[in-house]
Amino acid sequence: MNPYHKFNFHKEMRNVMKPIRIPIPAVDFKPPVYHCHRAVKPFLLDGRLDKPFWEDAPFTSAFLDIEGEHMPVPRFLTRAKMLWDDENLYFGAQLDGNEIWGHVSERDDVIFQDNDFEIFIDPDSDTQRYYEFEMNVLNTIWDLFLPAAYRDSGGALNGYDIKGLRTAVYVDGTVNDPSASNRYWSVEVVIPFAALTECLPEKRAPREGEYYRINFSRVQWKTDVKDGKYQKRTDSSTGQLLPEDNWVWAPTGVVNIHYPELWGFVFFTNTAKTAHSYTIPEDEYRKWELRKLYYAQQIFLDLNGHYSDHLEELTDILEKYAPGNANHTVKPLPYRIETTSHTFEIACPSSDKKKELRIYLNGKIEVK
Numbered sequence: 001m002n003p004y005h006k007f008n009f010h011k012e013m014r015n016v017m018k019p020i021r022i023p024i025p026a027v028d029f030k031p032p033v034y035h036c037h038r039a040v041k042p043f044l045l046d047g048r049l050d051k052p053f054w055e056d057a058p059f060t061s062a063f064l065d066i067e068g069e070h071m072p073v074p075r076f077l078t079r080a081k082m083l084w085d086d087e088n089l090y091f092g093a094q095l096d097g098n099e100i101w102g103h104v105s106e107r108d109d110v111i112f113q114d115n116d117f118e119i120f121i122d123p124d125s126d127t128q129r130y131y132e133f134e135m136n137v138l139n140t141i142w143d144l145f146l147p148a149a150y151r152d153s154g155g156a157l158n159g160y161d162i163k164g165l166r167t168a169v170y171v172d173g174t175v176n177d178p179s180a181s182n183r184y185w186s187v188e189v190v191i192p193f194a195a196l197t198e199c200l201p202e203k204r205a206p207r208e209g210e211y212y213r214i215n216f217s218r219v220q221w222k223t224d225v226k227d228g229k230y231q232k233r234t235d236s237s238t239g240q241l242l243p244e245d246n247w248v249w250a251p252t253g254v255v256n257i258h259y260p261e262l263w264g265f266v267f268f269t270n271t272a273k274t275a276h277s278y279t280i281p282e283d284e285y286r287k288w289e290l291r292k293l294y295y296a297q298q299i300f301l302d303l304n305g306h307y308s309d310h311l312e313e314l315t316d317i318l319e320k321y322a323p324g325n326a327n328h329t330v331k332p333l334p335y336r337i338e339t340t341s342h343t344f345e346i347a348c349p350s351s352d353k354k355k356e357l358r359i360y361l362n363g364k365i366e367v368k
Contacts (some may be wrong), residue, residue: 022151022298025253025262027068028326029288032061032250032264033280039083039090047170047188049081049092057081063218063247066255074247078218084268086205091189093117098182099223100173101230102137108158111142112219117187120263121196122213126365127260129199137185139169149258152363164192178225206268209278215263216249261291282351289330290359292318293346307339
């Protein structure tokens with residue numbers, strides 16, 4: 001996934017006189033949920049998922065186009081699995097398809113120039129201080145830390161390395177050989193919780209019932225075979241490369257995976273018996289209402305040069321600029337909106353009315 005903004009502007013936005021920096025997603029808040037069981041069997045890192053270690057781990061739902069279910073179904077199946085123990089978070093993924101190729105061989109190079117598999121992890125669901133990991137079929141990796149999303153002037157720390165990271169790839173076929181009987185490639189990724197909790201107040205593994213926000217992405221380029229080699233397909237009229245396909249577990253509604261508020265919920269469970277007892281907390285739905293007003297504030301600024309402290313003006317923005325049938329309004333909650341000439345804060349009560357949920361100009365969500 002290109003970490004820089006690659007927005008696909010919807011028809012509703014094409015007549016806007018000024019550019020919209022942060023588009024409203026074309027999907028509603030319906031993130032997938034996964035119950036991550038505790039690992040109980042010995043682990044051998046070899047990239048294969050057809051072994052006892054993974055038997056009790058369900059696959060995620062099949063990946064979809066990043067823009068949502070209204071887009072064509074991906075031409076190749078992609079699914080992932082997760083397990084955990086006191087030390088590590090384990091990922092496995094299988095990427096079906098007969099186009100198995102790769103060339104990038106240096107760590108922290110631009111992996112998505114090849115077909116790749118990507119993991120995004122936000123351990124505290126505040127949409128900031130999250131981790132990005134990419135790998136190709138050659139087991140070349142790129143790991144980054146993002147203090148905030150690119151849209152919020154986050155800027156990735158490209159020199160960051162995940163301490164204790166371990167990876168492996170298995171190929172059912174032959175890399176860079178279109179004539180081979182290629183079926184799929186699979187990956188295993190092991191990330192220590194010690195690395196994922198560096199920025200958290202409590203530097204520990206999760207407990208039963210707690211959750212991380214996680215997403216996966218598969219970049220798949222369209223290719224043709226010429227002279228026995230894969231070549232990226234080009235537009236016949238312009239000669240330019242066709243854009244890559246981006247297939248994800250949790251669609252973000254725009255061609256930009258750096259919308260952490262829409263990533264999936266991964267609940268940690270000690271046994272399979274409790275695996276279906278956790279649902280998305282009500283406060284996460286309230287955070288989404290605040291997030292929609294955050295989008296509206298950003299567009300209001302783009303159009304007017306200042307922020308609005310009037311709910312009606314912000315809901316008018318949603319009604320006009322939200323694409324499709326999603327996100328055209330907000331739930332009737334007692335919102336508090338405060339602005340200055342250069343910033344804003346929007347808040348609403350938590351579901352138990354004991355705390356306040358807040359969102360700021362930089363996109364950060366807090367519970368106070």
